[in-house]
Amino acid sequence: MADTEIAVIGAGVVGLSVALRLADEGRAVTLIAPPDAGEGASCGNAGVIADYAVLPVGTPDVLRNLPSLLFDRHSPLAIRRSALLSLVPWLLRFAVQSLPGPARRNAQVIAALLAEAAPEWRAQADRIDAGDLLRQRGSLYLYERAADISDTALEWQRSLGVTVERIGRDELGQLEPGLPADVGVGAAFFPQTMTVTDPGALMRRLAAAVAAAGVARIAARATALEVQPQGVALRCDDGTALRAARVVIAAGAWSRPLARMAGDRVPLETERGYHIEFDMHDQPLTRQMTPVSRGFYFCPMAGRLRVAGTVELGGLAAPPSPHRVRIIEEGARALLPDLPAVSRHWMGFRPSLPDSVPVIGPSRAGERVLNAFGHGHLGLTLAPVTARIVADLVAGRAPGLALERYSPARF
Numbered sequence: 001m002a003d004t005e006i007a008v009i010g011a012g013v014v015g016l017s018v019a020l021r022l023a024d025e026g027r028a029v030t031l032i033a034p035p036d037a038g039e040g041a042s043c044g045n046a047g048v049i050a051d052y053a054v055l056p057v058g059t060p061d062v063l064r065n066l067p068s069l070l071f072d073r074h075s076p077l078a079i080r081r082s083a084l085l086s087l088v089p090w091l092l093r094f095a096v097q098s099l100p101g102p103a104r105r106n107a108q109v110i111a112a113l114l115a116e117a118a119p120e121w122r123a124q125a126d127r128i129d130a131g132d133l134l135r136q137r138g139s140l141y142l143y144e145r146a147a148d149i150s151d152t153a154l155e156w157q158r159s160l161g162v163t164v165e166r167i168g169r170d171e172l173g174q175l176e177p178g179l180p181a182d183v184g185v186g187a188a189f190f191p192q193t194m195t196v197t198d199p200g201a202l203m204r205r206l207a208a209a210v211a212a213a214g215v216a217r218i219a220a221r222a223t224a225l226e227v228q229p230q231g232v233a234l235r236c237d238d239g240t241a242l243r244a245a246r247v248v249i250a251a252g253a254w255s256r257p258l259a260r261m262a263g264d265r266v267p268l269e270t271e272r273g274y275h276i277e278f279d280m281h282d283q284p285l286t287r288q289m290t291p292v293s294r295g296f297y298f299c300p301m302a303g304r305l306r307v308a309g310t311v312e313l314g315g316l317a318a319p320p321s322p323h324r325v326r327i328i329e330e331g332a333r334a335l336l337p338d339l340p341a342v343s344r345h346w347m348g349f350r351p352s353l354p355d356s357v358p359v360i361g362p363s364r365a366g367e368r369v370l371n372a373f374g375h376g377h378l379g380l381t382l383a384p385v386t387a388r389i390v391a392d393l394v395a396g397r398a399p400g401l402a403l404e405r406y407s408p409a410r411f
Contacts, residue, residue, distance in 0.1 A: 003030075003242040003243050003244065004028055004029070004030040004216065004242060004243075004244045004245075005027050005028040005029070005244070005245050005246070006022055006027050006028065006029050006030070006244060006245065006246045006247070006248065006394065007029075007030045007031075007032055007222075007232070007234060007242065007244035007246075007247045007248070008022070008029060008030070008031050008032070008247075008248045008250055009032045009033065009222045009234075009247065009248065009249050009250060009251050009255075009258060010032075010033055010037065010249070010250035010251035010252060010254075010255070010373070011031055011033030011034075011037035011207070011217075012033075012037060012040060012041065012042040012250070012252050012379065013042040013202075013203065013206065013379055013380050013383040014042075014250045014252070014372055014373070014375060014379055014382075014383045014386055014387070015031065015033060015037070015248075015250035015251070015252075015372075016031075016203070016206045016207060016210050016383075017124065017206070017383040017384050017386065017387040018248055018250055018372055018386065018387045018390050018391075019031050019210050019213075019215050020124075020127070020128075020206065020209055020210050020213055020215070020387070021384075021387035021388060021390070021391045022248075022387075022390070022391055022394060023210070023213035023214060023215050024127075024213060025391055025394075025395065027394065029214075029215045029216070030215070030216040030217070030218060030242070030244070031210065031215050031216065031217045031218070032217075032218045032220065032221075032222045032234065032236060033217075033218075033219070033220075033221070033251070034219065034220065034221050035219045039200075039203075040252070040348040040349060041252065041253075041273060041348040041349060041350050041379060042199065042203055042379065042380065043199050043200045043203055043348075044199070044273065044275055044308070044346045044347075044348040045199055045273070045308065045379070045380050046275075046288065046297040046299045046306070046308040046309065047195050047196035047197070047198075047199045047288070047299050047301060047306070047308075047380070048139060048193060048194075048195050048196070048288050048297065048299070048380075048381070049117060049118060049121050049134070049193065049194040049195065049196070049380065049381050050114075050117075050139075050193065050377070050378060050380075050381045051114045051115075051117040051118050051162075051192070051193065051194075051381065052114075052139065052157060052162045052163075052164065052190040052192075052193055053110070053114065053377065053378060053381065054107050054110050054111040054114060054156070054157055054160045054162055055103075055107055055110075055153060055156060055157065056097065056098075056103055056106040056107060056110060056355060056356030056357070057094075057311070057352075057356045057376065057377070058094050058095075058097045058098030058102075058103060058106075058354065058355070058356065059098055059103045059153075060098060060099065060100050060103060061150065061152070061153075062077070062098055063095060063098035063099065066095065066098070073323065074327055075295075076293075076294055076295020076296065076309070076310045076311065077295065077310070077311045078310070078311070078312045078313070078324070079312070079313045079314065080312065080313065080314030080315070080318055080321070082314075082318065083313060083314045083315050083318075086315075087269060087313055089267065090267055090269045090313075090354060093267055093354035093355075094354040096354075097354045097355040097356075102355065104156070106355045106356055106357055107156055107160060108160065109357050109405045109406070110356060110357060110378075111160040111161060111162075112401055112402075112405075113358075113378075113382055113385055113386075113401070113406075114378075114381065114382070114385075115161065116385050116388075117381050117382060117384075117385055118192070118194060120384035120385050120388060121134070121194065121381075121384055122134070123384070124206075124383075124384040124387075127209065128205045128206050128208075128209040129205060129209075130201075130202055130205045130206070133196055133197050133198055133201055133202050133205075134194050134195070134196060134197075135194065135195055135197060136192065136193070136194045136195075137193075137195065137286060137287040137288075138189055138190055138191040138192065138193050138287055139189075139190045139193035139195070139287060139288045139289070139290070140172070140175065140176070140187045140188070140189055140190075140287060140288070140289040140290070141187055141188040141189075141190075141289075141290050141292050142172075142183075142184050142187050142289055142290060142291045142292065142335075143184060143185050143186050143187055143188075143292060144183070144184055144185070144291055144292075144293055144335075145185060145293070146185055148185075148292045148293050149185075149186070150292075154166060154188060162190070163190065163191060163192050164188050164189065164190050165188070165189045165191065166186065166187075166188060166189075167186055167187050167188075167189050168185075168186045169184060169185055169186055171186075171189075172184055172186060172187050175189070175286075175287070176285055176286060176287070176289065178283070178284035178285060178286070179284065179285065179289075179335075179336075180335070180336070180337070183335050187289075193288070195287070195288050195299070195300075196301075196380070197301055197302045198301055198302045199301075199380070201302075218236060218238075218240055218242075219238075220236035220237050220238035220240055221236060221237045221254070222234055222235070222236050222251070222258060223235055223236060223237050224261065225247065225249075225258050225261040225262060225369070226261065227262060227263075227365040227366070227368055227369060228243075230243070231243045231244055231245050231246075231368065232244050232245075232246065232247045232368050232369060234247065245368070246367070246368050246369070246370065246394065247262075247368065247369050247370070248369075248370045248371075248372055248390055249262070249363075249369065249370070249371050249372065249373055250372040250373055250386075251373060252349070252350070252351045252373055252375075252379065253268070253270045253271075253316060253349040253350060253351040254316070255268060255351060255359075255371075255373035255374065256268040259359070259363065259371060259373075259408065262363040262364070262365045262369040263363060263364035263365045264359075264363050264364055264365075264371065264408035264409075265408075265411065266353070266359055266371075266374065266408050266411060267353065267354055267411055268351050268352070268353060268359075268373070268374055269313060269315075269351075269352050269353075270313070270314065270315050270316050270349050270350070270351065270352065271311050271312065271313060271349070271350040271351075271352040271376065272312040272313075272314050272315075272318075272320075272321075272324075272347055272348070272349060272350075273308065273309065273310070273311070273312075273347065273348050273349070273350050274308070274309070274310060274312070274320070274321075274324050274325055274328055274345065274346065274347050275306050275307060275308035275309070275328070275345065275346050276306075276307050276325060276328050276329055276332070276342050276344070276345045276346075277301075277304045277305065277306045277307075277342070277343050277344050277345070277346075278304060278305045278307075278339050278340055278341075278342060278343055279303060279304050279340070279343040280303075280304060280305055280339075280340060281303065283300045283305050284305075284336050284338070284339075285298050285300050285305070285336075286300060287300065288300070290309075291331070291335060294309075294331045295309055295310050295311065296308060296309030296310055296328055296331060296332075297309050298332070298335075298336075304343065305339070307328050307329075307331075307332045308328075309328070310324060310327065310328060311352075312324055313352070316349055320345075320347035321347075324347075325345050329342060350376055350377065350379070351373055351374045351375065351376065351379075352374075352376050353374045353376065355410075356376055356377075357374075357405065357406060357410075358372075358373065358374040358375045358376070358378070358382065358386070358406060359371045359372075359373055359374045359406060359407070359408050360372055360386055360389055360390070360403065360406040361389075361393065361403040361406055361407050361408075362393070362407075363408060364408065364409065367393065370390055370393055370394070371408060372386050372387075372389075372390055389401065389403075
């Protein structure tokens with residue numbers, strides 16, 4: 001007899017969303033995660049429901065510039081040199097997935113997930129009483145120079161159902177009158193995009209809803225998983241042992257060893273994401289804005305301006321890089337020179353796959369273990385969609401997607 005019907009490993013935005021959806025469908029759920037699990041990338045992100053983000057990280061444009069991107073210390077895509085040798089296999093896979101054919105296929109697979117992101121988030125926000133934390137003012141991708149404009153990217157996005165407008169400098173100034181007049185030559189405007197005014201508050205309300213739904217919680221990290229005829233045996237770093245009829249792996253950047261115990265060799269690596277914040281009541285921007293050549297987001301939030309982004313490949317163990325923090329601050333001040341002193345900075349971990357496609361669905365060990373990890377930059381965006389797919393699989397319903405595209409067997 002199992003100790004719980006379903007164990008969900010991970011309490012970031014994906015794990016909590018999965019647990020809530022399963023509990024709402026009458027499942028007995030136990031959540032396994034350290035006490036601070038929801039305070040990582042699920043809180044430190046750019047706060048955007050990025051339903052426009054159909055392009056994978058790896059594209060032909062990125063591939064052409066990959067050597068300079070990886071080894072330029074000021075690049076928005078960087079690698080810790082101490083991790084270079086261990087990352088070579090992942091980088092080779094990434095290069096292959098950045099070729100035109102694979103990149104376009106990956107974009108199509110990502111777009112299929114993103115198609116329902118906005119309505120799923122509206123429904124989940126209503127469920128957890130967080131509708132006041134969402135706003136729809138759109139998102140801007142700023143072109144600082146004419147060379148930043150990529151018509152190919154816009155064509156790909158439009159072909160995959162994304163609503164995007166190319167605007168000039170005058171229209172940009174009308175949308176963002178606080179932006180200095182000498183900044184930018186235009187932008188891509190995504191008018192339907194929603195943003196979150198406070199990701200931390202969103203996570204607290206989601207966690208409260210999960211607890212109120214009767215989900216049990218083991219405040220520890222799952223360290224061992226064994227599929228057995230009667231269920232799945234789990235052990236945690238605090239000595240807790242339990243058996244579940246089914247397990248969902250939703251542990252983000254910590255998912256790879258657990259997936260391997262279920263027979264899935266997934267090339268998951270860790271992106272180290274950064275942000276800085278400026279406490280300010282009157283902010284120079286009214287909507288999320290990304291300078292495309294710099295790889296970070298300006299994110300107006302409640303009482304503060306967050307500047308989040310850049311990609312650093314470097315694992316889970318190394319300390320934060322002061323250099324990456326400086327790059328973000330210097331870039332922010334280059335566009336908005338009147339910003340006050342930095343109030344705080346943060347670093348967290350994202351799970352990164354070479355094709356930018358998350359792993360969702362059964363493991364090679366069978367449907368006793370379901371995967372729900374590897375969302376990269378889209379964890380916040382795709383959390384309710386992933387939760388629906390997992391709930392469909394548990395209930396024996398067809399999820400409406402070709403899940404082989406998200407299977408660990410694709411590697």
